[in-house]
Amino acid sequence: MTGRTLVDEEILLEQLDFIRLxxxxxxxxxxxxxxxxxxxxxxxxxxxxxxxxxxxxKRAQILAESDITKQAQREAEELRQQVQKECEAMMQETLTEIELKRRACQQELEEMRKTAIAQAQEIENGADEYADSVLEGIEQDLQDMLRIITNGRQQLRADSPSSKRK
Known part of the structure; x- marks a missing residue:
């Protein structure tokens, strides 16, 4: 028990040879x-x-595709807004044109009404003048006839025997 260990020298040498080899x-x-x-x-x-x-x-490709998608979406939105503005402008132009045509038609209708009233007044005046002319002719004829009748009666009175007796 001295702290030493006993080793078989031959085994030790074999192992050392083995290790060395x-x-x-x-x-x-x-x-x-x-x-x-x-x-x-x-x-x-x-x-x-x-x-x-x-x-x-792959990341760059995805980002590029994402950017392309975003760009396409932006362009699509811009195009949609542009088309909407153009449609609104066309609608406004159409409404303005309709309003102008409506006013023109109203004005033309008013002019036609005035012309019709003027023509009717002219016709009425012409009819009145014609009626007055016809009535004047009849009056003249009646006056002539009355004069003839009066003259005829006077002649009859003058030629009558009772008037000769007197």
Missing amino acids: SLPSVFQEAAAILEQKEEVLLEAEEYGQQIVEAAQA
Whole structure:
């Protein structure tokens, strides 16, 4: 119990020989593993970089598509507003034109009414003048007839025997 351990010298020497012989191959394996580790890390880094680049490209594509979509939506909205303004302007023009035509028709109708009233007045005046002319002719004829009758009666009285006796 002195703190020492007893080891079989022959076993120890065999193991030391084994270690001595095995060490170079273990070191070579370790070096190979380290080299593989470096290659795997490089490959993993390259693969990771490719994934990052692919993700960035996809992100850029999505953003571009999103921008294109937004731009298309903006343009569609602008076009819709422009068409709506044009329609409203055309409607206003049409309403203005209708109002102008309505006023023109009203004015023309008023002129036609005035013309018709003037023509009716002219016809009435002409009819009155004609009636007056006809009545004047009849009056003249009647006066002539009355004179003839009066003259005829006077002549009859003058030619009658009772008037000669007197």
